[in-house]
Amino acid sequence: MRHKHGENISIDFYAYTSKIKNWNSTFKMIFSVALIAVCILLDNPYVSISVIFGMAYLTIIKGGLSLRDYLSVLMIPIVFILISIFTISVDISRNPIGEYNLYLGFGYVFTSKEMLTKGLFLLLKILGAISALQMMSLSTPSSDIIYVLRKAHVPKLIIELMNMIYRYIFILMDVSSKMKNSAEARLGYCDIKTSYYTFGRIGSNMLIVSFKKANSYYDAMESRCYDGELIFLEEEKKLDKKLVFWALLFIIFLVGLWSLTK
Numbered sequence: 239m240r241h242k243h244g245e246n247i248s249i250d251f252y253a254y255t256s257k258i259k260n261w262n263s264t265f266k267m268i269f270s271v272a273l274i275a276v277c278i279l280l281d282n283p284y285v286s287i288s289v290i291f292g293m294a295y296l297t298i299i300k301g302g303l304s305l306r307d308y309l310s311v312l313m314i315p316i317v318f319i320l321i322s323i324f325t326i327s328v329d330i331s332r333n334p335i336g337e338y339n340l341y342l343g344f345g346y347v348f349t350s351k352e353m354l355t356k357g358l359f360l361l362l363k364i365l366g367a368i369s370a371l372q373m374m375s376l377s378t379p380s381s382d383i384i385y386v387l388r389k390a391h392v393p394k395l396i397i398e399l400m401n402m403i404y405r406y407i408f409i410l411m412d413v414s415s416k417m418k419n420s421a422e423a424r425l426g427y428c429d430i431k432t433s434y435y436t437f438g439r440i441g442s443n444m445l446i447v448s449f450k451k452a453n454s455y456y457d458a459m460e461s462r463c464y465d466g467e468l469i470f471l472e473e474e475k476k477l478d479k480k481l482v483f484w485a486l487l488f489i490i491f492l493v494g495l496w497s498l499t500k
Contacts, residue, residue: 249375252311256377257302262477263382264389266374269485273370276489280496283359286366288492293369301377312372319364327357380404385472398468406451413447414440 253259258266273293277286297303328349329336336348374383380401387397417440421427426436 249311250379252303252307252376253379255302256297258296258300258377259379259382260475261377261481262475263378264386265477265481265485266378267383267386270370270374272485272489273492274367276492277363277366277370280492281359281363282496282499283362284499285492285496286359286362288495289366290362290369292488293373297373297376301373303376308372308376311376312368315368316365319361319368323357323361326360327353329353381470382473382475384470388472394467401468406455409451410444410448413451414444417443 273289277289294308298305298308328347330345330347332345334341334346334348336346336353337350338348340347384397384401387400388394421436421440425432427433
């Protein structure tokens with residue numbers, strides 16, 4: 239079973255096949271959150287680059303995920319990030335006030351080395367934080383994440399809604415993929431006009447199917463004695479002290495790198 243970018247992609251598929259899925263889930267979540275905080279608070283490009291490569295090493299080398307799949311998952315947020323960075327690095331003016339200017343008839347699109355540098359540093363910081371989050375999500379099944387949140391005394395309602403919404407997203411993605419394949423087999427995308435019509439029909443059908451699926455899955459839950467609380471099988475995973483040592487050492491290295499390059 240293959241999960242391709244943009245089609246039937248399931249983070250849990252990679253998490254359950256990861257070689258580091260048996261690491262203590264609480265440790266992975268705390269380590270991930272700590273690295274996100276380090277990237278944001280230190281705000282240093284060298285620290286961000288170190289986190290990016292460090293998390294790629296854990297996910298690809300230690301976790302066994304292929305580089306292609308890792309980049310495929312990482313590309314999903316990168317598209318939105320690049321759009322945001324573009325708005326920071328480039329601006330519009332009636333006069334050529336930047337170091338680099340492009341006249342478009344109605345005004346100038348301009349930028350400068352300072353704006354580009356600021357955008358690049360922000361991009362690295364965001365990628366560092368996302369890499370830390372991806373390391374956790376690509377090696378920790380959702381059931382383990384819910385288990386950790388339950389131990390952290392997160393409200394029960396939030397945990398159950400998070401789990402149900404997360405599961406339901408992939409159910410609807412699977413239904414959407416099947417509808418799209420069916421429409422393509424019937425030349426539903428042969429031209430622009432037909433494509434718009436097909437897209438609208440799939441959207442309306444998805445709304446109807448989502449209600450039917452919701453009723454079906456609720457009936458399935460009730461038939462399994464659902465009484466308002468979702469019960470999950472929880473597996474205790476021992477904490478390896480060596481992992482804690484290496485994690486602390488890596489964070490100390492990042493702080494030291496920041497102090498030398500700030």
